[in-house]
Amino acid sequence: MTSVAPLTPAASVEPTYRILLIEDDAGDALLVEELLHDTGLRFELTTRATLGQARGELTGSATDCILLDLHLPDISGTDAVAAVRALAPHTAVIVLTGLSESQAGPEAMSAGAQDYLVKGKVEADLLRRTVRYAVYRSQTERASAQAQATRLRAEENARLERGLLPRPLLDTSTVEVTSRYLPGAALALLGGDFLDVVEGDDGLLHAVVGDVSGHGPDAAALGVCLRIAWRSLVLGGHRGDDLLHLMERILIAERGDQQLFATCTLLTIDQEAATATLHLAGHHEPLLTTADATREVAATHGIALGIVPGLHSWPSTVIPLPPTGALTLYTDGLTEGHNGATGERLGIEGLLALISSLPPTDPAAHVDRLIKETHQLNAGRHSDDLAVLRLDWNSDRR
Numbered sequence: 001m002t003s004v005a006p007l008t009p010a011a012s013v014e015p016t017y018r019i020l021l022i023e024d025d026a027g028d029a030l031l032v033e034e035l036l037h038d039t040g041l042r043f044e045l046t047t048r049a050t051l052g053q054a055r056g057e058l059t060g061s062a063t064d065c066i067l068l069d070l071h072l073p074d075i076s077g078t079d080a081v082a083a084v085r086a087l088a089p090h091t092a093v094i095v096l097t098g099l100s101e102s103q104a105g106p107e108a109m110s111a112g113a114q115d116y117l118v119k120g121k122v123e124a125d126l127l128r129r130t131v132r133y134a135v136y137r138s139q140t141e142r143a144s145a146q147a148q149a150t151r152l153r154a155e156e157n158a159r160l161e162r163g164l165l166p167r168p169l170l171d172t173s174t175v176e177v178t179s180r181y182l183p184g185a186a187l188a189l190l191g192g193d194f195l196d197v198v199e200g201d202d203g204l205l206h207a208v209v210g211d212v213s214g215h216g217p218d219a220a221a222l223g224v225c226l227r228i229a230w231r232s233l234v235l236g237g238h239r240g241d242d243l244l245h246l247m248e249r250i251l252i253a254e255r256g257d258q259q260l261f262a263t264c265t266l267l268t269i270d271q272e273a274a275t276a277t278l279h280l281a282g283h284h285e286p287l288l289t290t291a292d293a294t295r296e297v298a299a300t301h302g303i304a305l306g307i308v309p310g311l312h313s314w315p316s317t318v319i320p321l322p323p324t325g326a327l328t329l330y331t332d333g334l335t336e337g338h339n340g341a342t343g344e345r346l347g348i349e350g351l352l353a354l355i356s357s358l359p360p361t362d363p364a365a366h367v368d369r370l371i372k373e374t375h376q377l378n379a380g381r382h383s384d385d386l387a388v389l390r391l392d393w394n395s396d397r398r
Contacts, residue, residue, distance in 0.1 A: 113152030191385035192219030210264030333386030
């Protein structure tokens with residue numbers, strides 16, 4: 001049974017309280033409804049005789065307050081409170097007790113109810129205050145829980161970000177490093193994209209950008225693992241094909257039963273020789289920026305890590321570097337968004353066209369502007385994670 005209180009001038013300033021009454025006694029249910037009308041509250045009342053009949057309303061989101069009789073045909077006492085709280089953890093619960101049950105109300109509140117009322121002693125003013133306070137308290141608790149969840153998510157993101165986005169480990173290199181990482185959606189957990197830059201004992205600058213398939217904590221954890229493994233292996237003297245085989249072994253060991261794989265680009269810059277060596281494992285080519293333009297580097301591809309374990313190798317590509325320029329490594333979140341209202345993906349052609357239209361500026365501002373423009377073109381229709389690593393050099397300043 002559902003009833004709606006009429007809207008009065010006084011009630012128009014009140015919210016509409018959506019109240020669920022679980023009461024098997026028809027006479028008591030009628031008295032509660034009459035009392036609600038006397039409160040002056042604006043309300044929508046739904047009445048159910050058993051917990052089983054109320055299950056649909058309890059599991060939905062259209063109830064602000066539950067008035068619960070403690071003696072139902074299918075459940076009673078604090079068990080009824082616990083069951084209702086389990087089904088509707090964020091909804092205010094007010095229990096209805098009998099005159100002879102002096103301890104029932106306090107016990108119900110200990111079990112999770114916001115308040116209790118004794119049948120036969122309830123007046124309209126008391127019911128009004130109790131409903132309003134119980135709903136307010138429930139809403140406050142819900143807001144506090146949401147704030148706590150947001151804080152914990154932010155802390156978790158910060159921990160993962162420290163693992164996915166470490167400080168560059170540089171000694172004598174004059175290469176300027178700019179990195180950015182954005183999760184695919186607001187408040188979302190960081191995904192499996194990762195990047196890193198270190199200077200080895202050989203004086204060469206080594207960089208990696210990678211992308212673990214999937215999103216969420218499992219992909220992020222594996223991305224952190226691969227990023228740390230890459231840094232440790234590079235500092236241990238491993239390079240190129242050997243390094244990728246070891247990273248693949250670690251990926252397989254850490255992914256467990258999940259069929260995750262990872263793409264990545266390994267880059268080694270030799271400023272003395274003015275060359276860069278690339279190894280592509282299922283990843284796209286980086287962009288080379290010179291004084292004239294930005295273009296995609298031509299390089300030989302290898303398969304992603306974890307697709308066919310141990311049965312392949314990753315060829316290297318050596319490219320000459322201009323005296324002054326930049327290499328930009330990125331994950332596909334930068335190109336898989338839409339290209340404005342065309343309905344097509346931005347792609348590498350759209351990305352290069354966008355870069356050519358941007359005014360000259362410093363590297364950090366350029367990367368920020370590029371990300372902003374791709375997001376505006378995409379208009380929120382795609383939600384992949386995004387990692388960008390830009391390396392700038394100028395031989396005249398060495």
